[in-house]
Amino acid sequence: MLELVFRRRFAMAHRLLSEASPKCAVPHGHTETVTVRLRATRPAPLDGAANMVEPFERAKGRWHRWIDDRVDHALQLSAADPLLGWFRAQEPHRLDRILVTPGDPTTELLCCLFAAKLGAFLAEDGGRLAVVALEIEETPTNTVGFAGDPLDWLPARAGWWRRADMSINDIVAPEAAAA
Numbered sequence: 256m257l258e259l260v261f262r263r264r265f266a267m268a269h270r271l272l273s274e275a276s277p278k279c280a281v282p283h284g285h286t287e288t289v290t291v292r293l294r295a296t297r298p299a300p301l302d303g304a305a306n307m308v309e310p311f312e313r314a315k316g317r318w319h320r321w322i323d324d325r326v327d328h329a330l331q332l333s334a335a336d337p338l339l340g341w342f343r344a345q346e347p348h349r350l351d352r353i354l355v356t357p358g359d360p361t362t363e364l365l366c367c368l369f370a371a372k373l374g375a376f377l378a379e380d381g382g383r384l385a386v387v388a389l390e391i392e393e394t395p396t397n398t399v400g401f402a403g404d405p406l407d408w409l410p411a412r413a414g415w416w417r418r419a420d421m422s423i424n425d426i427v428a429p430e431a432a433a434a
């Protein structure tokens with residue numbers, strides 16, 4: 256089976272409020288790398304001419320635009336984080352740079368949210384490709400991998416991760432996030 260594998264680096268900051276990792280309650284940043292593995296939903300032998308599963312540019316274009324324009328240098332906060340209220344009150348113009356997560360923004364959760372978002376992009380682009388696996392290297396010593404249906408691992412409610420738009424939260428209107 257052929258797979259297309261794409262890798263992208265992004266800077267982020269987050270904090271984890273649960274007491275599972277107390278040192279992570281102070282906002283801190285990482286430069287992370289996300290790797291995605293894609294497969295054709297209707298695999299076919301190479302045709303002896305173009306010999307492509309899909310042009311790389313088409314397969315990764317929208318995904319990398321979202322990572323570069325929205326996720327890179329975003330602050331990741333739990334929807335329950337009081338810092339979110341501070342940004343709403345003091346710097347609402349920066350809300351489109353805050354990636355809001357259901358619970359603490361751990362790397363495990365980010366893998367599932369990203370896999371869902373990429374799945375939404377691929378479905379809207381015609382469904383020719385599907386996500387087989389996604390991996391996030393948080394630091395040189397910590398990596399989390401995910402395979403399967405991310406919606407089985409995420410809250411049932413609708414959220415930005417299910418929409419094929421540029422959003423990273425449900426605060427800023429999708430039309431504004433699409434700009």
Ligand SMILES: Nc1nc2c(c(=O)[nH]1)N=C([C@H](O)[C@H](O)COP(=O)(O)OP(=O)(O)OP(=O)(O)O)CN2
Nearest residue numbers: 269271276279283285360361362363393394396397
């Ligand atoms: N299961 C998880 N545990 C932790 C996560 C996570 O996302 N999932 N995240 C963190 C923090 O983000 C933290 O910054 C990284 O923790 P840690 O590995 O302790 O960081 P170091 O770079 O100091 O690790 P070394 O391998 O010792 O250099 C914590 N836990």
